[in-house]
Amino acid sequence: MTTPAEMTDQQADSAGARNLRRRRLRIVVRHAILVAWALVILFPIFWMIATSFKESGEWVAWPPHWIPQQPTFKNYSQIFTFDTMQKGVAREATEQPFNVWGPLGDSLLICTVSALIALLLGTFLAYSISRFNVGGKHFRHAILMIRMVPPIVIAIPLLMYYAIMIPLAAETVLGTRIVLFDTRVGVSAIYIATTLPFVIWMMLTFIEEVPYTLEHAARMMGAGRLYTLRRVVLPLVGSGMVVTFLFVFILNWAEFLLALTLTHPDVVTLPVLLNKFQSASEGRLFGPQAAIGTIITIPVVVLGMLIQKHLIRGFSFGTIRK
Amino acid sequence: MSEARIAVPESAPAGGSSRRRLRDWLAQERVFRLIPFVLVEVVFLFVIIIPFLLMVYISFLKWRANRPFEQAFLSGFGNYEQVLTAPGFWSALGHTFYFAGCAVVLELVIGFVLAMFVSRTVRARGLYITIFLVPMMIVPVVVGYNFTMLYIDSGPINQLLAPFLEPLGIDPRIRWLSDPAAAQWAVILADVWQWTSLTFLIFLSGFSALPKQLINAARVMGATAWQIFWRVELPLLKPAIVIAVVIRSMEALKIFDPVVLLTAGGPGTSTQTIAFYLWEQVWVFNKFSFGAAASILLLIIFATLIFFGIYLLVRQSAAVAQQRAP
Numbered sequence: 001m002t003t004p005a006e007m008t009d010q011q012a013d014s015a016g017a018r019n020l021r022r023r024r025l026r027i028v029v030r031h032a033i034l035v036a037w038a039l040v041i042l043f044p045i046f047w048m049i050a051t052s053f054k055e056s057g058e059w060v061a062w063p064p065h066w067i068p069q070q071p072t073f074k075n076y077s078q079i080f081t082f083d084t085m086q087k088g089v090a091r092e093a094t095e096q097p098f099n100v101w102g103p104l105g106d107s108l109l110i111c112t113v114s115a116l117i118a119l120l121l122g123t124f125l126a127y128s129i130s131r132f133n134v135g136g137k138h139f140r141h142a143i144l145m146i147r148m149v150p151p152i153v154i155a156i157p158l159l160m161y162y163a164i165m166i167p168l169a170a171e172t173v174l175g176t177r178i179v180l181f182d183t184r185v186g187v188s189a190i191y192i193a194t195t196l197p198f199v200i201w202m203m204l205t206f207i208e209e210v211p212y213t214l215e216h217a218a219r220m221m222g223a224g225r226l227y228t229l230r231r232v233v234l235p236l237v238g239s240g241m242v243v244t245f246l247f248v249f250i251l252n253w254a255e256f257l258l259a260l261t262l263t264h265p266d267v268v269t270l271p272v273l274l275n276k277f278q279s280a281s282e283g284r285l286f287g288p289q290a291a292i293g294t295i296i297t298i299p300v301v302v303l304g305m306l307i308q309k310h311l312i313r314g315f316s317f318g319t320i321r322k
Numbered sequence: 323m324s325e326a327r328i329a330v331p332e333s334a335p336a337g338g339s340s341r342r343r344l345r346d347w348l349a350q351e352r353v354f355r356l357i358p359f360v361l362v363e364v365v366f367l368f369v370i371i372i373p374f375l376l377m378v379y380i381s382f383l384k385w386r387a388n389r390p391f392e393q394a395f396l397s398g399f400g401n402y403e404q405v406l407t408a409p410g411f412w413s414a415l416g417h418t419f420y421f422a423g424c425a426v427v428l429e430l431v432i433g434f435v436l437a438m439f440v441s442r443t444v445r446a447r448g449l450y451i452t453i454f455l456v457p458m459m460i461v462p463v464v465v466g467y468n469f470t471m472l473y474i475d476s477g478p479i480n481q482l483l484a485p486f487l488e489p490l491g492i493d494p495r496i497r498w499l500s501d502p503a504a505a506q507w508a509v510i511l512a513d514v515w516q517w518t519s520l521t522f523l524i525f526l527s528g529f530s531a532l533p534k535q536l537i538n539a540a541r542v543m544g545a546t547a548w549q550i551f552w553r554v555e556l557p558l559l560k561p562a563i564v565i566a567v568v569i570r571s572m573e574a575l576k577i578f579d580p581v582v583l584l585t586a587g588g589p590g591t592s593t594q595t596i597a598f599y600l601w602e603q604v605w606v607f608n609k610f611s612f613g614a615a616a617s618i619l620l621l622i623i624f625a626t627l628i629f630f631g632i633y634l635l636v637r638q639s640a641a642v643a644q645q646r647a648p
Contacts, residue, residue, distance in 0.1 A: 027443075030439045030442065030443060031443065031445075031446075033435075033436075033439060034436065034439055034440065034443070034450050037432075037436055037454065038450065038453045038454070040515070041453055041454060041456060041457055041515070041519075042453065042456075043472075043478075044465070044468040044469065044471075044472060044515070045456070045460075045468070047468065047471060047472060047478060048464070048468050048471070051471060060474060060476050060477075061476065062475075062476035062481075062495070063476075063481050063484075064476060064477060064478045064481050066478070121358065121361055121362050121365065122362070124357070124358035124361075125358040125359060125361075125362045127358070128355050128356075128357075128358045128359055131355075132351065132354075132355035134355050134356065134358075134359045135359055141632050141636060144632055144635075145628055145632065146366070146370065148572045148624075148628040148631065148632070149621065149624065149628070150575065150576045150596075150597060150620070150624060151576060151578075151597075152576075152578065152596070152597040152600050152601060152617065152620075153617040153620055153621050153624075154370065154373075155601075156377060156600065156604055156610075156613045156614060156617045157373035157374055157376055157377035157380075157614065157617070158369075158373050159604070159605075160373070160376055160377065160380060160610060160614075161372065161373035161376055165372075165373075165376055189365075189368075189369050190369055192365060192369070193365055193366060193369040193370055196362060196365065196366075200362075224349055225349045225351075225354050226349070250459060253461065254460075254461040254462055254463075256461075256462060256463050256578070256579045256582075257578050257579070257597065257601075260582075260601075261601065261605060270461070271461055271462075271463035271464075271579075274461075274463050274464065274467055275463060275582060275583065277467075286471055289467055290471070293464040293467055293468065296461050296464055297460050297461065297464050300459050300460070300461070301456055301459045301460065303459075304455070304456075304458070304459030305452060305455075305459075308451075308452065308455060311455065311458065311523060312523050312524065312527050315458070315520055315523065315524075315569065316524060316565055316569060317569070317635070318639075319565050319635055319638065319639035319642060320524060320527050320528075320562070320565065320639075320642060
């Protein structure tokens with residue numbers, strides 16, 4: 001190897017040009033690969049949005065239509081109109097209005113309430129773990145275990161618990177029958193339990209960034225414990241709480257297995273609704289399905305983009321912080 | 323609470339003394355620190371631990387949902403024997419590990435390459451990151467449904483393949499979801515499409531945390547790009563790699579949603595994962611005590627993996643913290 005100082009000007013020029021050319025080629029190849037993957041990512045999303053504007057004849061046309069030839073809002077109007085017709089009236093399968101309002105309400109209610117409760121409980125516990133080392137050194141790892149257990153293992157006992165044991169227990173103790181199966185409370189309760197580990201781990205990372213000396217100073221000046229928590233700590237982790245809330249909301253919004261197994265037929269969340277279309281009895285209604293899919297997807301993608309910088313904390317359980 | 327700021331005002335509300343005493347008691351450190359702990363433990367007790375104990379009890383019963391629960395009688399380890407001798411259980415377990423293995427390897431490789439490229443680009447970097455992270459936020463059910471649209475016989479994937487297949491005399495309308503091997507890969511690819519975004523994200527943060535001075539020093543000392551990659555960057559990225567492997571494998575072993583949406587376990591049982599198998603046994607065939615026994619066995623199998631995973635995660639997160647501390 002020759003060091004730059006030993007080269008003549010001409011040599012340096014040609015070497016530099018070669019290097020430059022090689023670098024430019026490398027950059028082009030790199031961008032080509034990245035653009036290719038971006039197309040792979042965007043293609044199914046594009047296809048869903050395109051299908052949601054297609055007439056029924058175009059759903060499975062061969063060759064497939066990439067752009068809807070007669071764009072229509074029919075699929076959207078179908079899922080957003082109330083089902084005013086009597087049940088049992090025969091209709092053509094493709095004309096059947098599927099109402100998205102009920103599931104939308106259920107999903108919003110369950111996800112918001114359970115995320116809020118999990119956020120409150122989890123934030124205080126995270127504070128307690130961070131400041132007082134509650135539960136010992138390995139408590140936070142024990143919590144993590146709950147998240148790693150496959151949800152089907154939780155779903156089977158919960159079904160029996162909600163459908164059998166709570167009614168039996170309530171009848172003997174309270175004299176009334178309480179069934180948690182197929183109720184919003186039941187679904188929310190399990191969502192709270194399954195998302196608590198995420199909340200605790202995310203909030204731990206945010207709370208540990210708040211210097212303890214601040215609280216110490218407040219305490220020295222005579223502030224009560226709750227006052228310190230409310231006026232010193234919470235304002236500093238407020239944005240972290242918003243991020244955590246949105247993250248947990250997205251998780252709940254996407255949850256399918258527990259919602260499918262613990263509800264039928266009253267409470268329907270959006271993923272369960274989408275799955276209903278997929279069953280053979282309804283036929284494959286690609287258009288309305290695509291419309292529902294688009295409606296489910298767009299709000300959470302927007303929310304997710306808002307917290308993009310913090311997604312890594314959530315998904316890596318706080319092991320990676322930025 | 324604002325009166326607690328510096329001095330307690332004289333005018334405490336009437337009957338406030340007992341309330342204040344309660345508040346003082348709650349404000350002691352030994353009590354205060356335990357309040358959230360107790361609350362969360364109560365949630366876990368009622369939603370997870372009691373149901374789990376119930377499941378252990380039911381797994382020893384001989385009971386299907388067609389008879390009242392109270393009349394079921396104990397059958398000892400009969401259910402466990404049934405599960406261990408059921409071929410469906412083992413094949414579903416095998417499929418789960420096969421899917422998870424293939425999907426995680428692909429996700430790691432693609433995610434790593436993408437993260438490396440993105441960390442080295444300057445132009446449109448933010449745009450690439452935003453696009454690559456989108457699949458992570460999409461509901462898995464929607465992903466499964468999307469891919470059914472793409473995989474159907476007259477779908478766009480077959481259209482894109484048609485120019486290559488038609489000259490060979492093959493009918494381009496391949497039935498992706500009806501052939502056992504193709505259906506398995508259909509599920510795996512849907513998972514890869516969605517979760518490569520997560521490995522990409524983990525590796526990207528790993529790449530952006532690489533110490534620049536160290537790499538520059540190596541370059542100055544005459545190391546080639548290849549040497550820098552193998553000897554400097556890769557060892558520094560090890561924690562990120564381990565974290566990605568652990569987190570993705572734990573999630574991949576739960577795979578359920580795309581299976582339900584894409585293939586419903588078929589054709590035959592070729593895409594039945596363990597989650598789908600148990601769901602079918604309990605919710606379709608109502609074999610409750612069988613399901614309970616199976617999920618306890620599953621928990622035992624997974625617990626060792628989970629312990630090992632958490633151990634690795636904790637060790638690597640300590641390494642990450644050390645690396646990033648200046």
